[in-house]
Amino acid sequence: SQTIHQWPATLVQPVGSPLSLECTVEGTSNPNLYWYRQAAGRGLQLLFYSVGIGQISSEVPQNLSASRPQDRQFILSSKKLLLSDSGFYLCAWSSGQANEKLFFGSGTQLSVL
């Protein structure tokens, strides 16, 4: 069966520090991968998605970047965190079928102080 792992669960970082959040998927190949951010009291905003290794699409201009070094690995990064980067980050994957649901990781709560 397929599983998605996302870590860490909680992270507190000072302003200006770097960031690396990692997400891995097991039990499937060539998944579509997604990074969402959920700010307090708001919905989920799509940050990045990837349909293959090295293929990254950005939805909104921001201080973050994403990479997909391996088929089932998706990394969210920042060189210098801003206060506004605080939020709950969710990684998700889906198969190549439009009617299939997104499978979500357990999320990372990032607090930038």
Added chain:
Amino acid sequence: AQTVTQSQPEMSVQEAETVTLSCTYDTSESDYYLFWYKQPPSRQMILVIRQEAYKQQNATENRFSVNFQKAAKSFSLKISDSQLGDAAMYFCAYRSGRGSNYKLTFGKGTLLTVNP
């Protein structure tokens, strides 16, 4: 770009009663899919129900059903016999049937409280 609107930031229901959560969306496409996700306090996203736009029949999953009005671009979720475990944030989401990225566009959510 497609947008999803949930006009009810918060709703409450008595245990065992029925509640309906509203969702409207804006799209010029004819081929798409609609989803309702639940996010309990654990923050894990859980799929509640999905609807294919080409199907006229409303989807049903046990106590959860939808009222899909394609012409009105409306996709409401009805929860029957509400249980305490239904308390959560509910998100409506849209996915285009075109292209290959299959990304989901979410509404801002409705926080459902279930009163005992």
